[in-house]
Amino acid sequence: MPEWATAILALLTATGVGGVIAALINKRPTKLDPFSQMQLMVAGVQKERELDQREREADRVRMAAQDTRIDELFTQLSLHRTYEIELLAWGAAGGPPPPPKRPDGLK
Secondary structure, three states, X not given: OOHHHHHHHHHHHHHOHHHHHHHHHOOOOOOOOHHHHHHXXXXXXXXXXXXXXXXXXXXXXXXXXXXXXXXXXXXXXXXXXXXXXXXXXXXXXXXXXXXXXXXXXXX
């Protein structure tokens, strides 16, 4: 440590300011009474619960969107199968062009 820093620390300690600075640096949290501790724990649990509820609501929204997409997928699959069967029957029968009309809603 440089000499000037040692001199300043000695001066601060001699005047009592160093003790105040040391007390502020080494300040420890005071112990809370049991009721205050319980209130802090309850507040923490409630905050976690609110976060969990928001996450579950977001999950419900995502699941609803996925259910809608799955329903659309199965609808398209059903339309494709129906059209494929019509095309196979048309081809096996040797039907004249044009092929059967695509079902409405088929992508």
